[in-house]
Amino acid sequence: MTAQSATHTAPETGYNFAYLDEQTKRMIRRAILKAIAVPGYQVPFASREMPMPYGWGTGGVQVTASILGPDDVLKVIDQGSDDTTNAVSIRKFFKRTAGVRTTTRTGEATVIQTRHRIPEQPLGEGQVIVYQVPIPEPLRFLEPRETETRKLHALAEYGLMHVKLYEDIARHGHIATTYAYPVEVAGRYIMDPSPTPKFDNPKMHMMAGLQLFGAGREKRIYAIPPYTQVRSLDFEDHPFRIQTFSHPCALCAAEGVYLDEVVMDDRGGRMFVCSDTDSCEERREQGHRGAMLADTPAALKGESSHV
Amino acid sequence: MSDTPLLSVSGLTKHFGHRIGCADVSFDLYEGEVLAIVGESGSGKSTLLNLLATELSPTRGGIRYRMRDGAMRDLLAMSEAERRFLLRTDWGFVRQDATHGLRMNVSAGGNVGERLMAVGQRHYGRIRGTAFDWLERVEIETDRIDDTPKAFSGGMRQRLQIARNLVTHPRLVFMDEPTSGLDASVQARLLDLIRNLVSELGLAVIIVTHDLAVARLLSHRVMVMKSGRVIETGLTDQVLDDPRELYTQLLVSSVLVV
């Protein structure tokens, strides 16, 4: 553990621990327990107003607030990075209201709240990942009626999901859905892992950690318990494939990880680097060196200090 | 073909509060038989169709259906899951308003392929091939396979609905005024197509229409409805050429005026 990556402060007075009152937390925990008992099933819950806009992941924040204890170590990522405004604000929020330790290191965290990405480092038993979900209903785009989608889930009538994939192939020649790619959980419910890239779908399968999903505006919580089968939908002649990248990370030389394209300068120079900034830094600390590491300005390497 | 009816309806009654939707309707329908339900608007024919398709539940009465395994089943005692499965495999429903019978944001191929995917087909190439064949059969240019029905004419939309319904080879198809609102020439072409498909596939059809010309062209038997009750029933030619009831005579004569 480094001093930089794990810090601890006392919570500010005037808040209940982690902002939500105890009764609300109990209500949300009951929804979470139900969600764990029925993997992939969307459990309605009485979503509360949070002191931040919906787009900031209020569903995930409420789930995190309800499971957090004083000994937890929290990591918050957005697009794989610990340093975006969204991630920094949520981390600050819990530091202020719960006084929990925060970290950027995946291995040190007990609770990881995320939008978009699952860390490259596999999660272990005892770790919990909380996803911020904007639209929990995978059938929504073809069937706008809520009563009907509920019926389709109840009766496991999931032909529509394949209609969407069919349309993809008909239009693009391949399944062009690259994020929010639908999965079947434990052989039963179809679930939207939104908005993570499909690259991360295989990480959900048989994950040792607990996966919780919170949608604030839509008032839904769902879950994948540890060691659960998660299958990405596909066709026999168009099997599910994750994105591949032709080059390793320009900074840490990692292969088989999710890369972002980064513009380096105003002359159009660009490079592909790890989307998971923590994993990238850790690799560089271990001595891995990418092709462009020496030529890259410090700010682009993510070497600014963490909050 | 079998001696036992495909569909057996007895005493089917639907009240909407004090108003009678339809009352005491009984009939048998055999495989390959086309039954037209005719009457003016408000006669109860659409209510009856919705009851038969189990989209409405009756106040009284029963509907029995002979499953593919030969067993007669009480439709009203079936679970919703079973009924919905029946509806998307062994039955079809061609609606008057194509926007209710099609997915308007999904391509023609996807519309036809949906039922195949719903029953578990997972081979894109084969699903597309089947959709291609069905578009041909209903005379839609196959190069329109990736267009959505939004870009289709009224006649094409109805033909697409038919393909979408028939792709699983149902034995019973409900049709609710499938040709109304179309130009006469478009209507004639559609009726011709339906007639050919029905005889080719040996479909049983229950068609609701206010247009006796449609009944005459397609159906073997006619049921005339008025105020929620069946007032006359028989072979189509018999009923339309030699109606017993005054009301039927009026219906027929108004057709003769046209």
Ligand SMILES: [Zn+2]
């Ligand atoms: Zn890297």
